[in-house]
Amino acid sequence: MERSKKDTTEIMESLSQAGLNPTAQRIAVFQYIHNDSDHPTPEQVKDAVDRVFPTISLATIYNTLNALVAHGLVHQVKIPHSGRVVYDANTSKHYHFIDEAEGKLIDLNQESITVDMNLPEHFDIQDVDIFVKGKLKG
Numbered sequence: 001m002e003r004s005k006k007d008t009t010e011i012m013e014s015l016s017q018a019g020l021n022p023t024a025q026r027i028a029v030f031q032y033i034h035n036d037s038d039h040p041t042p043e044q045v046k047d048a049v050d051r052v053f054p055t056i057s058l059a060t061i062y063n064t065l066n067a068l069v070a071h072g073l074v075h076q077v078k079i080p081h082s083g084r085v086v087y088d089a090n091t092s093k094h095y096h097f098i099d100e101a102e103g104k105l106i107d108l109n110q111e112s113i114t115v116d117m118n119l120p121e122h123f124d125i126q127d128v129d130i131f132v133k134g135k136l137k138g
């Protein structure tokens with residue numbers, strides 16, 4: 001799914017509308033996740049933002065990511081059984097395909113998967129998250 005890129009003004013507007021002061025670091029982190037990456041890890045975010053802020057610490061990156069998540073601008077995705085955490089600029093409900101050869105996440109529309117549950121009544125389901133594993137053909 002292609003996201004349309006946001007210019008710096010739109011990035012600042014999104015931060016402000018979400019209730020975050022658009023600091024230079026937040027702008028750099030959100031712009032990278034939104035425009036220039038695909039499900040990056042915190043380390044990948046740091047590598048990219050380092051080019052603009054060479055002295056930024058990983059702790060600051062984490063604080064910035066946590067603020068973006070808390071204000072709904074990005075989602076944190078924990079990849080099952082891997083310990084990997086990545087950040088997702090696609091904040092609409094979707095599932096993921098894991099390309100096991102590349103370790104890459106690909107967004108799947110909710111409509112592309114039908115979940116037919118037949119669980120005992122005492123399971124009070126809050127949410128369904130699906131990771132489909134495989135490889136891309138061709």
Ligand SMILES: [Zn+2]
Pocket residue numbers: 039088090094095096105106107
């Ligand atoms: Zn995603």
